Amino acid sequence: MKARIKFRKYGALKFIGHLDVMRYFQKVMRRADIPIAFTGGFSPHMIMSFASPLGIGLESDGEYLDIELTEPIASREAVRRMNEAGVEGIEVLSLRQIAEEKKMTGMTILxxxxxxxxxxxxxxxxxxxxxxxxxxxxxxxxxxxxxxxxxxxxxxxxxxxxxxxxxxxxxxxxxxxxxxxxxxxxxxxxxxxxxxxxxxxxxxxxxxxxxxxxxxxxxxxxxxxxxxxxxxxxxxxxxxxxxxxxxxxxxxxxxxxxxxxxxxxxx
Structure with a gap:
């Protein structure tokens, strides 16, 4: 199951780069016990992709991250868990199920x-x-x-x-x-x-x-x-x-x- 996360980025965290944002969400997924899927092979990593990396120093009310879930989780519950596991400066606004096709990723359709x-x-x-x-x-x-x-x-x-x-x-x-x-x-x-x-x-x-x-x-x-x-x-x-x-x-x-x-x- 594929899902899309919408989040906002503000305050001091506007100064962290794209790779740091990716690491942030990797930690949040683990702490919040989100059933996110991993790639196979010798070095598995979480399946996630951002629609468009945000430049350093910019705030945003509409950032998007696509992930793959191994099992369903209620949207409201997932949002609550991620925000409780996160810190001030990034707020998850929604999680929604999206189409399974690769051509429908945020990065592709932006x-x-x-x-x-x-x-x-x-x-x-x-x-x-x-x-x-x-x-x-x-x-x-x-x-x-x-x-x-x-x-x-x-x-x-x-x-x-x-x-x-x-x-x-x-x-x-x-x-x-x-x-x-x-x-x-x-x-x-x-x-x-x-x-x-x-x-x-x-x-x-x-x-x-x-x-x-x-x-x-x-x-x-x-x-x-x-x-x-x-x-x-x-x-x-x-x-x-x-x-x-x-x-x-x-x-x-x-x-x-x-x-x-x-x-x-x-x-």
Missing amino acids: AAADYLITPKQEILPESGSAEDSSANRLSTGWKEQFRDFMGQREIRVMKQTKRSEREVDLRPLIYDWEFRGGSIFIRVAAGSAENLKPDLVMDTFLRSAGSVSANAEETDPAEADSAVSQSLNGQSFTYRRLEMYADTGKDGMRNLVTLESLGGEIH
């Missing part, structure tokens, strides 16, 4: 992810400042700049891959976005076919905003772009992953559903 992007306090415009922008702060009109940036038909950037560097258009990989208070909600492509990290979107925006500012002041855009990229970058924001999705649409029509919704409660 198609999109939601993020909440928040500027850090130190880069926000200073209240009451006469300066519209500076090399180490966002412009007072940064939201309008971002709206114009997202309104472009194309957002071309050089993207580094494992083997080479190629120009890509980010705009088709951004499915939705909106301002939520002082933060940006964004839904982007995720998975093996297409994958867009939110920090690349913000890096590209900051370079674009730097050039716009430079043109307004009649300075060299390249010089301004360099100054902005050195002091402001994707790390000037905090990123929180909110949810992950599969695409059940047909004939080119996108229909995103949460990975959690593809499973059912075990009673």
Whole structure:
């Protein structure tokens, strides 16, 4: 029986890496007496796979881990046991039975992810400042700049891959976005076919905003772009992953559903 665990990661544990999260769940499974299946051979290990490893320093409300069970266990009981066996910083939210086919693993079907992007306090415009922008702060009109940036038909950037560097258009990989208070909600492509990290979107925006500012002041855009990229970058924001999705649409029509919704409660 295959099952999918949804969990959140927050607080101090946002600074542990993917391998540490895997070891954490291995210990939790043992302590909680979850009937998880093991591989065969001379060095058996728990059968588990994550939909998409979370970067160090990111919090999340929607992480997914697929496991294989040797026997059924009630979803609510499993969640209770795992949370009692765990520590603050990782909270199991649900456990659901999923389809047995290999092609239905979270890693395989992942198609999109939601993020909440928040500027850090130190880069926000200073209240009451006469300066519209500076090399180490966002412009007072940064939201309008971002709206114009997202309104472009194309957002071309050089993207580094494992083997080479190629120009890509980010705009088709951004499915939705909106301002939520002082933060940006964004839904982007995720998975093996297409994958867009939110920090690349913000890096590209900051370079674009730097050039716009430079043109307004009649300075060299390249010089301004360099100054902005050195002091402001994707790390000037905090990123929180909110949810992950599969695409059940047909004939080119996108229909995103949460990975959690593809499973059912075990009673």
